[in-house]
Amino acid sequence: MMRRFILFFALALLVALPAQMPAAEWKQLFNGKDLTGWKQVGPGHFEVEDGMLKTVGGMGLLYYTGGKIGNSVIRVVFKVTKPDDNSGVFIRIPIEPREEWMPVNYGYEVQIYDAGDEHHCTGVLYSLTTAMARASKPTGEWNTMDITLDGPHTVVMLNGTKVTDYTEGQPVPERTKDYEPQRGRRPNEGWIGLQNHPREDKSDSGVYFKEVAIKTLKK
């Protein structure tokens, strides 16, 4: 009886382990309690509220201090509280940020802004790519954005729908505003961060992040 029990237990473990593996590959970068591992540059800041990161003021960014990231999937789970809330996820920043404009001009911002046009809405590389879909959940609901950095290839999935599929060197529209990013190639690996950006009327956006995680791409 005891032997059979042990055998059963061992089999159960074998079955359970593979199912657990994918979840275990995600590394949580936000601990749900404080800003350990993150640093703010530029105006405004982030607050931790009920286990979530909340944007205040801006424009600035909270970057992950663990170094450059490439060949990975970055997952952010976020919600907005008004349709014109503005935020974003910076990726491919070539050097450690000290202020807010180098990340704009030398990295990419994966935009979070449901009120934007097809080049400036949630899930596009801000001002550079055309949204393949509008995939945001209604205001107030949680969205899952998966950003895949595969060498020079960037894919953004929003709630399971592909919004961006861009490879370095592909054509982009001309720069039309002085706050839009400078054009040009971005590196395969870069620093990442979350943007805090006020609304058009200068009030604080109410964008919340409850999860920021990465996992290495399987090759």
Added chain:
Amino acid sequence: MLKRSLLILALLSFATVAAGAEGGGWKQLFNGKDLTGWKHVGPGGMTVEDGLIKTHGGMGLLYWTAGKVGDCQIRVVFRMRDRNDNSGVFIRIPVEPREEWMPVHYGYEVQIDNEPEKSNEDEYHYTGTLYSLTKPMAKAGKPGPEWNTMEITLDGPRTIVTVNGQKVTDYTEGQPVPERKFDFEPQRGRRPVKGWFGLQNHSDNDIVFFKEVAMRPLKK
């Protein structure tokens, strides 16, 4: 008598060549004719007139496109149009510039400005300093239209600047610097051992001419 004159002339020529830019392993980065090998970013621009690079408007910079430099000396021969004008030499820029502010915040500007007090700036903003970061060891800048020779030595993390033969700056990464006073001053923090470099055009009112930009590797 003639022999002696010839000898003197020969000796003088020799001395001139040795002191001149062609000696000592210097490589000329400005060809005296056009801006081949250089690219401008930011407002304003640069032109070549009478064999000189001339600044227009700003603030922007003309950077050398061949890549990062380190463990070398950069020599710049410049003059101001008026008694005083503002310009500078950017060094240790970590990535290829696309606009004018990344070089300010992540590189250094070796300043060109003999009268910083006229723009409410202290001596940390004087010709030959790392702009806003180092105190001048000497005030050796000559007013326009006299020529100045600036030599910048990049020795690993150590930066030495001489102006007209006098040492103005000797700074090693990590040494303390003053707090940032103005929002146009550079962000503090370490700069890389190797970087892109360029010449600053500061504003419509600040016209500076460069007649030589040269580089040679450090002898180790």
